[in-house]
Amino acid sequence: SQQGEEDPQALSIQEGENATMNCSYKTSINNLQWYRQNSGRGLVHLILIRSNEREKHSGRLRVTLDTSKKSSSLLITASRAADTASYFCATADNYGQNFVFGPGTRLSVLP
């Protein structure tokens, strides 16, 4: 299985601080995606980074991908209470198949 594994499992920070979550996977990928899920609801797509990209930005989000280490990180800058959610990475293999989610990181942003 090429399941992504997020680290840490849970993270608690103060509003205004930066939050960093990491994702590791096992085999070659076509792309890696990050999703956010607010308590027990549907997922929201945040960023997709392709295997030939190293870094991508979207607003306060920054994603990096290191294919040599089979890892990715999601950085949320200047966090807000509304960023409190679970964050999941998901990978697809080189054929765009075997799409798998990691177990997620629970982020709590305290006001």
Next chain:
Amino acid sequence: KAGVTQTPRYLIKTRGQQVTLSCSPISGHRSVSWYQQTPGQGLQFLFEYFSETQRNKGNFPGRFSGRQFSNSRSEMNVSTLELGDSALYLCASSWTGYSYEQYFGPGTRLTVT
């Protein structure tokens, strides 16, 4: 543009019964995928349909089945329900396929007693 809708939102069933869940994708999306989310197993892929054909399938028993209609709406069916089938079932739609940007519905919370 309307988002992905799922019905019903909540469902309580008894062991041994069967259940059908419905998903309406975003207009124009031809790929619909289904996921099961539980506290113990996390998010697990069930299957993907694209233009009425099952294109990919996860590692679930045959009790779990699905179909997609010509208007891209999709249904999934679970027969002979077990207690372990209690979960949040999420549907997602996409332009190109499940391994690219997906738009998720709010989910159906199924409780099996």
